[in-house]
Amino acid sequence: DTGVSQNPRHKITKRGQNVTFRCDPISEHNRLYWYRQTLGQGPEFLTYFQNEAQLEKSRLLSDRFSAERPKGSFSTLEIQRTEQGDSAMYLCASAGGGNTIYFGEGSWLTVV
Amino acid sequence: DQQVKQNSPSLSVQEGRISILNCDYTNSMFDYFLWYKKYPAEGPTFLISISSIKDKNEDGRFTVFLNKSAKHLSLHIVPSQPGDSAVYFCAASLLNFGNEKLTFGTGTRLTIIP
Numbered sequence: 001d002t003g004v005s006q007n008p009r010h011k012i013t014k015r016g017q018n019v020t021f022r023c024d025p026i027s028e029h030n031r032l033y034w035y036r037q038t039l040g041q042g043p044e045f046l047t048y049f050q051n052e053a054q055l056e057k058s059r060l061l062s063d064r065f066s067a068e069r070p071k072g073s074f075s076t077l078e079i080q081r082t083e084q085g086d087s088a089m090y091l092c093a094s095a096g097g098g099n100t101i102y103f104g105e106g107s108w109l110t111v112v
Numbered sequence: 113d114q115q116v117k118q119n120s121p122s123l124s125v126q127e128g129r130i131s132i133l134n135c136d137y138t139n140s141m142f143d144y145f146l147w148y149k150k151y152p153a154e155g156p157t158f159l160i161s162i163s164s165i166k167d168k169n170e171d172g173r174f175t176v177f178l179n180k181s182a183k184h185l186s187l188h189i190v191p192s193q194p195g196d197s198a199v200y201f202c203a204a205s206l207l208n209f210g211n212e213k214l215t216f217g218t219g220t221r222l223t224i225i226p
């Protein structure tokens with residue numbers, strides 16, 4: 001399967017700890033997105049990469065959040081000093097030659 | 113400001129009948145629209161899309177209609193099947209500005225009754 005891959009799928013962490021999620025996009029997709037989804041809401045845009053360049057960041061992405069895509073392939077999303085409000089599903093998506101964005105299965109974060 | 117709205121949080125439809133899911137948007141600059149289907153604990157799965165230069169796009173049992181003057185789109189599923197039970201999200205983007213970033217609605221939970 002060459003779809004978008006995310007890990008870990010589930011993460012439970014204590015408040016104040018750091019967590020990191022990894023995303024492997026579809027091969028040769030140069031555009032990569034991170035979204036966050038909470039219960040009862042649609043996915044909300046966090047940030048966007050074209051190759052290794054981070055081109056856009058949402059105001060939702062506080063200073064505790066950082067995303068990287070060092071070689072233009074996989075990406076990581078790190079949350080420092082987690083808070084209970086960070087509990088959500090973190091979705092990665094990628095896009096290639098077409099206009100459609102394809103999502104991974106998501107990474108659930110629970111902050112206790 | 114919710115730029116993409118799905119005003120029906122839930123919808124129940126008998127198996128074999130037509131399911132119609134609605135979506136409204138406020139930003140007239142949106143020019144590309146998509147529908148995604150989502151099962152619990154999974155990521156959204158792309159279903160069908162439509163460009164603003166069209167008013168209809170069909171793919172198998174799924175048809176999307178776009179009414180630009182009303183800023184409204186709808187997804188028709190015919191015939192509805194039990195496997196269609198999921199949450200459906202409408203999304204929009206500004207492709208003319210070279211930006212695929214999606215703005216999503218809050219979703220409609222579709223339940224197909226056998």
